[in-house]
Amino acid sequence: MADIRQGEIMKEGTQRIVARDAQRINILAGRIVAETVRTTLGPKGMDKMLVDSLGDVVITNDGATILDEMDIAHPAAKMIVEVAKTVDNEVGDGTTSAAILAGELLKKAEELLDQKIHATVIAKGYRLAADKAEEILDKISIKATDADYKKVAVTTLTGKGAEVGRDYLAEMAVKAVKAVEQNGKVNLEDIKLEKKEGGSLEDSEIIEGITIDKEVVHAGMPKKVENAKIALINAAIEVEKTETDAKINISSPDQLQMFLDQEEKILKEMADKIAASGANVVFCQKGIDDLAQHYLAKNGILAARRVKKSDMEKLAKATGSRVVTNVNELTGKDLGKAGLVEERKIAKDELIFVEKCVNPKAITVLLRGGTKHVVEDLERSMHDAVSVVAAVAKDPRVMAGGGAAEMELEKNLAEYADSVGGREQLAIKAFAEAMEVIPRSLSENAGLDPVDMIVKLRTQHGKKGGETYGLDVFKGDIADMYSEGVLEPRKVKEQAIKSASEAAVMILRIDDIIAASELKGGRGPPGGGGPEDFD
Numbered sequence: 001m002a003d004i005r006q007g008e009i010m011k012e013g014t015q016r017i018v019a020r021d022a023q024r025i026n027i028l029a030g031r032i033v034a035e036t037v038r039t040t041l042g043p044k045g046m047d048k049m050l051v052d053s054l055g056d057v058v059i060t061n062d063g064a065t066i067l068d069e070m071d072i073a074h075p076a077a078k079m080i081v082e083v084a085k086t087v088d089n090e091v092g093d094g095t096t097s098a099a100i101l102a103g104e105l106l107k108k109a110e111e112l113l114d115q116k117i118h119a120t121v122i123a124k125g126y127r128l129a130a131d132k133a134e135e136i137l138d139k140i141s142i143k144a145t146d147a148d149y150k151k152v153a154v155t156t157l158t159g160k161g162a163e164v165g166r167d168y169l170a171e172m173a174v175k176a177v178k179a180v181e182q183n184g185k186v187n188l189e190d191i192k193l194e195k196k197e198g199g200s201l202e203d204s205e206i207i208e209g210i211t212i213d214k215e216v217v218h219a220g221m222p223k224k225v226e227n228a229k230i231a232l233i234n235a236a237i238e239v240e241k242t243e244t245d246a247k248i249n250i251s252s253p254d255q256l257q258m259f260l261d262q263e264e265k266i267l268k269e270m271a272d273k274i275a276a277s278g279a280n281v282v283f284c285q286k287g288i289d290d291l292a293q294h295y296l297a298k299n300g301i302l303a304a305r306r307v308k309k310s311d312m313e314k315l316a317k318a319t320g321s322r323v324v325t326n327v328n329e330l331t332g333k334d335l336g337k338a339g340l341v342e343e344r345k346i347a348k349d350e351l352i353f354v355e356k357c358v359n360p361k362a363i364t365v366l367l368r369g370g371t372k373h374v375v376e377d378l379e380r381s382m383h384d385a386v387s388v389v390a391a392v393a394k395d396p397r398v399m400a401g402g403g404a405a406e407m408e409l410e411k412n413l414a415e416y417a418d419s420v421g422g423r424e425q426l427a428i429k430a431f432a433e434a435m436e437v438i439p440r441s442l443s444e445n446a447g448l449d450p451v452d453m454i455v456k457l458r459t460q461h462g463k464k465g466g467e468t469y470g471l472d473v474f475k476g477d478i479a480d481m482y483s484e485g486v487l488e489p490r491k492v493k494e495q496a497i498k499s500a501s502e503a504a505v506m507i508l509r510i511d512d513i514i515a516a517s518e519l520k521g522g523r524g525p526p527g528g529g530g531p532e533d534f535d
Contacts, residue, residue, distance in 0.1 A: 034106075067084045091391045093156050101434065153169070207353060216350075224343070230321050267291045277335065281303070288305040318363065321335055340354075388488075407470070
């Protein structure tokens with residue numbers, strides 16, 4: 001067989017990295033991303049300032065936000081970002097833990113690769129360990145009580161920018177989730193987070209209804225309507241234009257006047273139809289003609305136009321109204337109710353408040369803060385708090401936080417490894433050791449000695465009844481996390497471990513990187529460098 005070189009098969013400039021080199025580069029990329037967010041973990045974690053190419057600044061310690069805002073080019077590093085996104089979409093919290101865990105699993109895998117253990121064996125061991133970890137989580141979790149919902153929210157908010165008002169925000173998060181919960185199911189889309197600069201964190205409140213970031217369309221309309229009957233219309237309150245091109249020939253001023261009169265009549269009939277239905281508030285997803293606005297105002301109807309589809313859906317859930325697509329079909333049965341609809345000026349913007357709804361299935365959390373960056377971080381914190389409370393509502397099991405669950409996982413997985421034959425047990429032991437990265441990072445970020453803390457935790461977890469002990473970073477010692485009220489949802493922990501292990505296995509199974517050249521000068525595979533560059 002003739003000798004065919006790689007250059008004769010692939011385009012010029014294509015670079016290929018194979019076998020051990022490919023694994024090293026991918027592992028290195030994953031570890032670097034994990035190290036980036038590691039210092040943000042826990043109550044004493046630090047914040048990151050992210051500046052984009054336009055100069056916009058984001059200040060946060062939310063793992064998902066940091067990884068999303070970073071302009072990451074390396075494909076393996078992007079997989080760690082995907083881990084954070086998946087965890088954020090599924091459970092809303094635990095993104096930093098998942099990224100750190102994925103990085104540590106890759107680090108432990110590299111040590112096994114250096115011992116000439118095949119990547120497939122490591123991948124199998126990691127999968128076995130991840131499955132066993134789920135069983136262990138079942139054993140160490142307990143059923144959540146009503147009081148635990150708030151504790152879970154407080155734990156999530158601790159260490160974030162909104163920590164100063166964590167009790168107040170935690171209560172709001174629990175109240176918001178309980179309001180929209182239906183048979184243990186919570187759709188987070190039904191909780192609208194509205195942020196406005198100005199005021200202080202304590203000015204934040206729950207609106208039993210929806211706020212619409214629009215203003216009343218006509219000066220003659222009322223700005224406040226009590227005992228509102230609300231019509232939601234997904235149609236233009238305008239004279240419709242024909243679908244096909246049409247030309248109207250007018251030969252006299254009388255004909256022109258008749259044409260204008262007919263248009264006016266159509267618009268008046270629309271406004272009268274709305275008034276006849278009994279509606280005194282109208283939210284329109286499309287436009288409202290100036291003349292129609294005038295007639296609606298004469299009928300004392302408050303109206304807003306070009307309302308977002310998502311807001312229309314929330315309004316329907318909050319008020320019990322039904323969205324109609326034809327004004328002529330609007331009846332009293334389609335109307336929803338609210339105790340009060342009012343336009344108010346918040347900061348520099350006009351907002352329409354639809355509140356005092358009876359048993360609303362969609363609500364608004366209005367967040368206030370001193371500056372733009374404060375309210376943006378407050379929104380991220382509140383999103384996490386609401387998400388973890390929703391996670392407990394869906395799966396009402398919680399476990400000790402502060403690294404307690406990870407230490408218990410390490411202990412049980414190490415015991416399980418001894419019962420597994422073959423080289424896979426080395427991978428399971430490595431998986432168990434990787435769990436230590438969470439309590440170690442918590443202690444490092446709090447300025448404590450990680451070795452001392454890990455030794456203390458190991459000793460305590462070896463004793464009967466010591467499985468709930470974790471790190472109390474405020475006291476600088478270990479403590480019973482249940483009695484301290486530091487709780488985490490089982491669902492969050494499970495998702496973080498599952499996503500981290502799947503990402504690590506996927507990266508480990510790659511033994512070949514084929515990178516096409518760029519259009520202008522082949523740069524080769526991104527990332528570069530070798531493991532020796534990583535300290």
